[in-house]
Amino acid sequence: MPLLPTEKKDQIKFAVALIAGGLGVYYYLYPYSARALELDEQRARVERLEDTNERAMRELKRGTAKTLRAQAARSRATLGVLRQLVPTAHEVPAVLEEVSTAARRAGLEIGGVQPEPVIGGDQFDTHRYKVTVVGSYHALTSFMANVGSLPRIVAPVTFALAPAQAKNSAQAAARPAGAPAPTVQPLMATVTLQTYVAHTAAPGGASRAGEVLP
Numbered sequence: 768m769p770l771l772p773t774e775k776k777d778q779i780k781f782a783v784a785l786i787a788g789g790l791g792v793y794y795y796l797y798p799y800s801a802r803a804l805e806l807d808e809q810r811a812r813v814e815r816l817e818d819t820n821e822r823a824m825r826e827l828k829r830g831t832a833k834t835l836r837a838q839a840a841r842s843r844a845t846l847g848v849l850r851q852l853v854p855t856a857h858e859v860p861a862v863l864e865e866v867s868t869a870a871r872r873a874g875l876e877i878g879g880v881q882p883e884p885v886i887g888g889d890q891f892d893t894h895r896y897k898v899t900v901v902g903s904y905h906a907l908t909s910f911m912a913n914v915g916s917l918p919r920i921v922a923p924v925t926f927a928l929a930p931a932q933a934k935n936s937a938q939a940a941a942r943p944a945g946a947p948a949p950t951v952q953p954l955m956a957t958v959t960l961q962t963y964v965a966h967t968a969a970p971g972g973a974s975r976a977g978e979v980l981p
Contacts, residue, residue: 869913
């Protein structure tokens with residue numbers, strides 16, 4: 768029995784059927800081939816994105832480490848500056864001596880230094896001292912400028928002025944009759960100065976602020 772038709776008419780029909788079948792198979796399989804190509808492209812795109820993300824994460828980790836090191840360096844520098852500005856408890860007498868020197872440099876007479884109660888804090892304690900000085904207005908302004916230029920943080924929180932009456936009365940009593948009164952009126956200034964004292968490690972590992980000498 769022949770596998771292929773022998774008559775021409777049958778051969779034409781067979782050829783047409785074969786072509787139609789091939790076209791049917793092609794149109795049936797074409798969407799799947801296109802989908803396969805699309806999936807391959809998406810898979811390649813995902814692989815590229817994953818590779819890019821991995822490189823970005825590696826760069827981020829390196830950058831984060833560098834940033835953390837830079838932040839740590841800045842923190843150490845800031846702490847160093849604060850350490851220079853904020854005295855410890857045993858350095859407070861030296862700070863008070865600097866204040867007295869600032870007053871003498873301005874030509875003022877120091878009337879007294881009175882410590883006020885210490886205000887405790889977590890890292891620093893606040894120390895305040897009421898300082899009384901006597902002199903001219905210009906000398907007082909020079910004194911305040913000298914205090915502001917001290918290497919440690921010393922800030923005025925209150926400032927009161929009054930005529931130096933007691934001294935003027937004594938001078939008037941000692942002045943000869945008819946002698947002219949002084950042209951410059953001395954003033955008495957009462958200034959509350961504030962500084963911060965860093966806590967120091969006490970024996971045994973405890974952290975506290977040491978006692979301050981008045």
